[in-house]
Amino acid sequence: MTTRTLAAAAVAALVLSACASTDTDSETSGANSSADATFPADTFAIVANADIGVGRSRILFGILEGGGRRLGSPDDGVTVSVAHSDRPDEIQTTEGVFTWIIEDAFGLYRAEFDLDEPGLWRAVITPEVGDRLPPTGFNVVAETAAPAIGEPAPAPQTPTSGTAAFEEITTDNDPDPRFYELSLDEALGNGRKTVVVFSTPAFCQTATCGPLLDIVKGAAPDYPDVDFVHIEVYTNLTDPDFAPIPQNLAPSVLANWWNLPSEPWVFVVDEDGLVKARFEGVMAAEELDAVL
């Protein structure tokens, strides 16, 4: 059996095992028969993170109707409960906070939990009105791929506007020059806080990358004492034969440095060069403000 087949089987098993309801679940889930229920009867939840590790973790949840329609808004309150699959009675519950990805269009709920053990965890979302949604699952690893909170931030040399044209180092069509003044090794070694954005706006402009970079660009003027660095996920951007394939990934995102399993990401690094916060995929402006 090939590695891919094994991986496919693993992810399928994860989905299936997560969706297998316990007796407790089946008593209360998946039947939003109430006419005023927050979500329709066939609503389900997914976990959108790629890199969840042991410790304090920020989990992103998407809520979808059976036909694929994305649901949720700040007015649709939910609580989120999680438990390790081996310890289903040890439940943590907190309020889910809705975050727009694109304002008034669609977004995700986020919730933070203390995940004390690797393995399969189950999550159940309960809307303010109506029955809880069917459980979903997510895998927690002992060590995350990308740097965890408290770990030293990798400091590779990265291209700057001083050595290359903007079109060579970013796919942002409205680049903020401040984000390209410093190489990452310079920013992380100067004793100031640094916000690092890994994204490729041109290649996922329909969803998360562009909005995420725009949020950070919008916040930057409020923090003159913080360095901001945008690192484009791909290199060789001006090559006529360029394609966004793994061979063109920027060295800084690969295993020798940040080892990103996905994009986009925002990291906040403190004055000592340690990761203070990490945001995968989606981040609200107030989350960045809270850290800075």
Place this chain on the structure above:
Amino acid sequence: MTLRISIVASIVLLTLIAASCSDDAADTTSPATTVAATTSTPAAPTTLVTTTTQPLATTTAPIPIEETVTGVVIAVEGNLTGIDSFVIRLPDGSDLTLVPTDDLLFDGVGPLSHVRDHLVSGNPIYATFLTSSEGQPIVHAIGDAAGDTHDH
């Protein structure tokens, strides 16, 4: 007389060979077909019974059927350097695990890791695949599905 008998015998033999070759030619479309000569009774004329003993060689392997499905991404396995597999939920509520071919691009131009972006955004995708001999759907085309399904 002996010569005449030999010539007649030769003609009969050649005729039989020709007939045999003719049968072989006809069998090229069904190479696995065998021809058996049976005599049910000594008085009965010789009868040719055609028996197919196995499927045609050209159709022993099932012809892969290309399928295109549309759904929302609910799980992704892989990273920036490669997506090993992903799961989409189809409109009928069933889940389908798909494995991409090497060097597959999203919509023909974007990185395949963009499929994870769809996990975050909830935007539906389409995937065109062939099923491998192991029963694994192998995707050779993927992209944004038409239509806006977002709501709140």
